[in-house]
Amino acid sequence: MTEVRKAKTDIGPPHYEKMLPQIIKDNYGKWKYHEYIKSGVLKHVPESGDALFSVRVGSPRLLSIATLRDFADIADKYCDGHLRFTSRHNVEFLLSDESKVEPLIDEIEAMGWPVGGTGNSLNNIIHTQGWIHCHSAATDASATVKAVMDELFDYFKNDQLPAKLKISMACCLNMCGAVHCSDIAFVGIHRTIPRINDEGVAKGCEIPNVIASCPTGAIRPNPKAKSVSINEEKCMYCGNCYTVCPSLTIMDAQNDGVAIFVGGKVANTRSGPAFSRLAIPWVPNNPPRWPELVDAIKHLTEIWVKNAKPGERYGEWIERIGWEKFFQIAELPFTDKHIDDFIFSVPTFRTTSNFKY
Amino acid sequence: MTEVRKAKTDIGPPHYEKMLPQIIKDNYGKWKYHEYIKSGVLKHVPESGDALFSVRVGSPRLLSIATLRDFADIADKYCDGHLRFTSRHNVEFLLSDESKVEPLIDEIEAMGWPVGGTGNSLNNIIHTQGWIHCHSAATDASATVKAVMDELFDYFKNDQLPAKLKISMACCLNMCGAVHCSDIAFVGIHRTIPRINDEGVAKGCEIPNVIASCPTGAIRPNPKAKSVSINEEKCMYCGNCYTVCPSLTIMDAQNDGVAIFVGGKVANTRSGPAFSRLAIPWVPNNPPRWPELVDAIKHLTEIWVKNAKPGERYGEWIERIGWEKFFQIAELPFTDKHIDDFIFSVPTFRTTSNFKY
Amino acid sequence: MTDKKRPMLDELKKGKWPSFVKEMERMEEKPAVKDLLGLLETSYEDKTVHWKHGGIVGVTGYGGGVIGRYSDLGHIYPNVAEFHTMRVNQPSGWFYTSDSIRTLCDIWEKHGSGLTNMHGATGDAILLGTTTQHLQPCFNDLSDAGWDLGGSGSNMRTPSACAGPARCQNACIDTLHLCHDITNEFQDYLHRPMWPYKFKIKISGCANDCVAAVARADFSIVGTWRDSIRVDQDAVKEYANGGYDIFNMVVKKCPSHCISFDKETADFSIDDENCVRCMHCINKMPKALRIGKDTGATILIGGKATIVQSAFLSWVIVPFMKLNKEDGYAELKDLLERIWEWWDENAKVRERVGELIYRKGMRTFLKEVGLEAKAQMVKHPRANPYFFWWPEEINQAASSDASQEAAADAEVK
């Protein structure tokens, strides 16, 4: 460290109370109900009869301080200096004065920031670092998300979908952002086994940890080289060994790409939380706009919009019609890749003659 | 072998056609519908308009040739010499002449053989060898079945249950008779780890097979003794090592007993096949009539009869109300034993806040 | 032979359900049975079993069909010191003539205890208890009378089938013929254990699965159809007029909600494309509804009891197979041979086929036995991203480029 001064540690985050607008302080915990004023605008009414308006603005999540300062100015102008961010990385401006809602919307949209993403709409895409910051990324996050959101933009603006549509993205199997329970999830994947740089392994890696890191036990010690060897048969390219040992290079530009999962959900409502399940094993990395990925997700979205009953989340729709019907309607090939062969595979097998052709 | 003569081999079983009554030969594959005439009596009507009557007689499955000859005589007298056995070990007399049905019933019941077990009744209890013939039995089969059937006899005679009630029994975890998918299943279990006779193991057992036989990997080689050792922490007393190695004695008269599972089903109807699940971890071996076992099964049966809706199999009833409610209604303690901790445990955990108190 | 009192067994002669003790006593004149009764009373006193593991006993030419059994109380009950059972292969569907029963009785009177199990859980007629020296003679007499033994040990086990077309309107396939045909075709596999472990085949004529094929067989054949359920509207109306609650007992319980029913007109119609053929509605209104006409079977694999990796229910590997009597079920038999070959080559000792598939993965199984992946094989697709690619599916050039990168990478570091 260049500097000697040691800062005060363990002070924790600023107290949230300091951040709350007066109307929230007044009605904290006393909310009665909410209404959707229009797409992107929520009205929350407390027992006191006040009214809090939240204007939700779509964000790429990667924000410059220049933009953050713009937001601060907007907050000052319309919200007595109060705003928040959502668990899906949108911005929410908090107003106590209804008359300011439309002006705020006009101004922010004029600056190029879309208002929407509430109710039965496409929510913002949870995503991760990708090629902008993470060494582990099998695909890019920001570009794929941008390309998909551009294409599905109207679903964010309007709230006329059968239900909420939660799309999530992760750039490798570490799945930061927990895409494993989303209506539609896409994940960067590898398709070839790591190339071993023996020298690097010998120098830089804890061999026992490397071996332990493999979900399928594909890694064996290679004493001669003071390194490890990988059983091709057992390796499914998860990259976890690469996470613990940089000398097991798994990046493979020609073969890396994106897998798409569908039908997951987090809320306990009705059916309860559920995992997303494999729909499309691979689309190529095709910068800058990943057309194959965008088409696939658009298609997957549209068949749901077309076939789901009102109120049915993606997975609830599939559960009703059955996965075999889903693959028919989606016109997707069902392959051996779709059949689980990891630890908990057996409970996913169909142990009945009850199915549709 | 005392005798030199070698018999003809590989001739296979007698041809079934030789065994079929004329009415079946005439209408083979041409049946139109069936009716329940009364409990224990089925009427099958083919396109031709004939009528086949089947009288089902409850059997202990262990039958003497004396009794089999009695049955043969009855078959000659009423059925032109034709009878069959069912997949649950009952006897079925096959009549083409309706007028003979009642006389047959009168005669066979007079001999002490109950007619029933059809429709929504308690079916015969599938069971296994027990102490009559198997070295592996943790409990007896014939006596426990007899005791339970005596107690639930009326449910076999009448067909007024909410649905079919399939009770099955196995005398050890090998579960011959596949009790794992029954409305109510009871199974002989051990509760203490095998005692190792090192000498015997060294002499008589294939150590690799012994080690491989353990579902939980509790067995380690014990080179000094040319034997094996067992990790108490990991042994759940399944007895599979005993199956492959007689010198790992697992019988323990004080601690062996019976576990009771509920809610399984085989038919694909409606919900499809399902496993039975643990209700009561242990009741003692208490010959000759196992009163604790009988009471438990009677109780489990009665709460179902009382609470199930028409047409609901045991498991369908529980699925509707939820397992937590089942344990309340049954007034059974829920213990850590009820929580799966084997290979496929995780998918059985409740990953939602949706439950009843 | 002892003249021991048997208070506990006597207790088990009471009650309304037929008593196995009475059955045994009917044979008490046989010394073995008298000793068996004594041994059992002793077991009830001790609360434990008095049998030991069976040694290898059998009949010439066969590796299976006999279960050796010895008592640890042979010194007290000498007549059951040896007490082996023979498994006699039942006729398909367990149909008998009175004479065929008598033949079995006569043979067993001559050679054994006179006690039987009709039937064993796998389906055989079990002749319960005899001595080693009687095994061959007994088998000879059985064989002369046209009977053969069933399976035991690491071989194909005796196939069994439901009553099917002989007695049931729901039979989508000829269960009896198929069972008989397979049993005879594979006699060698049935009698001569040469496999890693047991392999069971069960055949049910419809989804009611009256032989519990899905729960108890490694290879489960379940009859079904491809076209549509036959509806007799008049008969439906009769049920309705008869006061039967069609809506609640049938329509509402349809698992795929594909029945529409008009309570007024009693018009009943099935959206067959969405019917999963679960049999429920047909079961509840047998006079009005019938199985389709284009029938065949669903093939499922892997069913087994608890040991070792916990119980498996069979899962779908062929959604629909048209079982052709004409060509002797060629497609089915061919599939069986391919499965056996793969299992035999790859399984560990005492590893059931379902457990092997679990270990190797369905993808390997399907490829090796030449089946195509179908969505009907799963309840739902995998949730984890741990799937594999076959070499031909990936860009091979890449790996080399990649290695170069790797190298480059290495330098940079």
Next chain:
Amino acid sequence: MTDKKRPMLDELKKGKWPSFVKEMERMEEKPAVKDLLGLLETSYEDKTVHWKHGGIVGVTGYGGGVIGRYSDLGHIYPNVAEFHTMRVNQPSGWFYTSDSIRTLCDIWEKHGSGLTNMHGATGDAILLGTTTQHLQPCFNDLSDAGWDLGGSGSNMRTPSACAGPARCQNACIDTLHLCHDITNEFQDYLHRPMWPYKFKIKISGCANDCVAAVARADFSIVGTWRDSIRVDQDAVKEYANGGYDIFNMVVKKCPSHCISFDKETADFSIDDENCVRCMHCINKMPKALRIGKDTGATILIGGKATIVQSAFLSWVIVPFMKLNKEDGYAELKDLLERIWEWWDENAKVRERVGELIYRKGMRTFLKEVGLEAKAQMVKHPRANPYFFWWPEEINQAASSDASQEAAADAEVK
């Protein structure tokens, strides 16, 4: 720094969704950002990443909060040769004042790239990219301004919470207060990695789980209630009169079928004993239905993503806990400490708590942390008979008798 053209990035400035490229270009005057743009263009050309594993960098006194990052193209893009991120612990519920935002901006303008993620998937405000030498000064300024870092590495990760009582009528617990309280209570665990692996805590005010606690946290706190849903019949009628299809959209979708509704009178009643509190009906008629009054939380454990043993969703370990602000959430914190102690002692390197429980069994976990087994913990009880007995539960005398038998047995053989 290069003046490379960026056709692909330019492409990503088009379209209606806000462009991250434009955001980056707003900071282009910063050399690091210019290089970052170049590096990214290169990644798009190469179709691969150009970052390497991070080394150990950080601020004095902390083991976490900073993610070290280096480029493998440092020779071409020197200003991102080092490009570490700092995780700033967000205020509960992500509420900010414009001034607090400006403060962060000023500090980050001085010390870093001027790029952020608002927010990271765990919840922190991420300051995206700076050099090693700026880490400490930046932290000092943050600390002086009242900000602290969040978690990274094998420690407790930054807890997060939904808007809860600040903005939502469904809040069954004070998510913001609880989140802030826990974060401060466990500062040491948050900043100093000393555990086998990461441990995440997320707090949702109700079963809608708006922070995806069950999917993304090892320890998931989900608000709920014990009494009954509050129904405002008049409001229900308003929905009905308004033409809202209460029967199909609400009643029929109730997972436990515990709502009765009279289409004529619009009488709406809930059988609360059978309500599983899934929130659906409340969500659909927020003006008519409200959460109960006797509120608390369900505690679930084990949630995590794919690596290693595939993704787990958290499962119930405490069906209902009354979270007492008064005693500073003593019960909850005590439970956390017990769980951490057991996990810390027993887990392998990089073994999440859910994976440890899977390996050791719930029975061990429950015993070690002192929780009682409850039926609410499982979807259904075990199907296999592989359960264990604690020494105190079995008849100890036995084993010795048994050994004697064993011996006897051995002789006989």
